[in-house]
Amino acid sequence: MDDIKLYTEDESQLYNLATLTEQFSEDIKMEFGIGKCKINSIKSGSICQHQYTLSTEEKIEPLYGQEAYKYFGYNQSQQIHYKEIKNTLTQQFHHRFNAILKKQLYVRNTI
Template structure:
């Protein structure tokens, strides 16, 4: 178990759940990554109790998220909702980083496209249903991808743009 979210009706229920997880974790030799643990208290969909300290069994503190803080769950930044702008910026940066790394590898054309689709584009496939991308944002990223491909000689400057999207068969 790498990611875990606990839900409870009140603080006592959450404390009981944390105690149960701690007991099971001790039994199998796992430890909490306390730097990654945090609590959020919501009442009727509204965040409450920001900034207070919460005690974990054995007097280990789990902090309450501040107003400007978020947590990462399954690779997505959240607080009371998904942090769309943060995730978009992070995904764009990582996508460009991966794309440039693949383009510098000097793969053949077929392997280059396969590597881009497998390693770079997969970032967007993972978050496609979670992050709300506009058509303009995706078109801008597509243009940037083609520009980088041209700069790294993965695409000819005056080649047909449609050839990038057509099956090799």
């Protein structure tokens, strides 16, 4: 498993679910990439910043301010930034399209 998101209704459920995930991960000998882990807690539309401490005393830090978390290649935070995602996808498409055209393939292979 590469990416996982945990959703709960409140902070105590988040800690219970995170503890369960940590125990399961230890059972299957999987390690957390702590550098990639973040907590984004939203309560009544506002961001609450708190951290979670693993049994190994490592801490999962919260997202600060307008910081976004990259999940499956797309930045995510409290809102989805459609314009930013659309611009990124458009740039990737143009880059890949131009790379294919520069390969000097036969027309049949290009298509």
